[in-house]
Amino acid sequence: MTxxxxxxxxxxxxxxxxxxxxxxxxxxxxxxxxxxxxVDAGIDVTIATPDGAVPVADHNSLSAAMxxxxxxxxxxxxxxxDEVRDQLAHPVPLESVDPADFDAVFIPGGHGPMEDLTTxxxxxxxxxxxxxxxxxxxxxxxxxxxxxxxxxxxxxxxxFEGRHLTAFTDEEExxxxxxxxxxxxxxxxxxxxxxxxxxxxxxxxxxxxxxxLITGQNPASSADAAQAVVAALVERP
Numbered sequence: 001m002t003x004x005x006x007x008x009x010x011x012x013x014x015x016x017x018x019x020x021x022x023x024x025x026x027x028x029x030x031x032x033x034x035x036x037x038x039v040d041a042g043i044d045v046t047i048a049t050p051d052g053a054v055p056v057a058d059h060n061s062l063s064a065a066m067x068x069x070x071x072x073x074x075x076x077x078x079x080x081x082d083e084v085r086d087q088l089a090h091p092v093p094l095e096s097v098d099p100a101d102f103d104a105v106f107i108p109g110g111h112g113p114m115e116d117l118t119t120x121x122x123x124x125x126x127x128x129x130x131x132x133x134x135x136x137x138x139x140x141x142x143x144x145x146x147x148x149x150x151x152x153x154x155x156x157x158x159x160f161e162g163r164h165l166t167a168f169t170d171e172e173e174x175x176x177x178x179x180x181x182x183x184x185x186x187x188x189x190x191x192x193x194x195x196x197x198x199x200x201x202x203x204x205x206x207x208x209x210x211x212x213l214i215t216g217q218n219p220a221s222s223a224d225a226a227q228a229v230v231a232a233l234v235e236r237p
Contacts, residue, residue: 002233003044004104005097006035007123007147008088009112010053016181027110028061028077029219030141034106034226036080041230046102050116050123052093057081058110061219094122099129102136104233106226109142109168109219111178114186117147124151128159134212135237139229141216142168146186149193161194164210166217169199212236 008031013021038045049055057077060066067073081088099105105126107113117123128151130136140147145167151159170187173179191197199217200206206217207224214232216225 001042001044002104003046003102004038004106004229004233005099005102005126006031006038006045006047007094007105007107007117007126008047008049008055008091009110009116010049010051010055010091011112011115012056014111014115015183016178017183018181020181022111022178022181023059024111024115025056025058025061026108026112027142027219028057028081029067030108030110030144030222031057032077032080033222034108034141034229035084037223037226037230038106043230043233046092047087048092048094048097050094050120052091054089055091055112058112061110094120094126097122097126099126102130103236104137104139104229105130106229107140107144107147108222109140109144109146111143113143113146114182117144118149120147121150123147124159127151128153131159131213137212137214137229137232137236139214139225140167141222141225142218143186145190145215148195149189158193158195160190162196163213164196164198164208165190165213165215166198166200166206166208167215168218169202171199172202172218175202
């Protein structure tokens with residue numbers, strides 16, 4: 001059976017520029033939609049977090065206001081989170097993961113990854129083992145690519161240098177109201193690493209497939225990113 005490691009942030013706050021602890025977590029849609037798609041495709045999904053911390057969904061991601069007023073969608077997100085609550089309550093510690101056990105890794109966003117996945121050495125090691133293997137797939141959406149920032153090769157060069165990708169844009173962070181308080185912006189950091197960043201229209205679905213690397217820009221990109229991962233797993237060498 002195809003196996004996929006889904007890495008969630010274990011952070012519950014994001015430290016802003018002024019030291020304020022901004023409540024956060026993982027973004028519900030970016031976990032629920034891909035997880036459901038992977039399971040429906042017959043993929044064996046393992047959930048992991050740094051130190052095995054129990055992840056929480058960002059409260060805002062379960063509000064009607066952040067889901068275009070669609071209360072039915074929010075109800076569905078909540079119902080699915082309840083359905084998999086036992087899995088979420090017992091994640092595998094990221095530090096114990098052997099990347100050789102998995103065919104793919106997928107990292108959802110929310111501001112949580114900006115706090116704990118961006119400097120996690122185990123996360124960087126997993127990405128380093130999978131990205132350069134054409135039989136493996138690396139996928140992420142929204143703020144999930146914050147996990148890419150400290151991944152390097154043996155010579156110290158950025159792992160994602162020269163790779164075509166997308167993530168939550170500076171424009172979206174600005175429109176979301178946190179850009180001026182953020183300690184740094186994800187699009188800026190990825191560009192500084194030498195990644196070929198491709199920004200689509202704000203809040204619209206936008207997915208970039210670069211070989212075995214699949215990235216989605218924002219929550220609306222979750223379904224398309226997940227489908228692209230499934231397709232890549234089917235088509236891999």
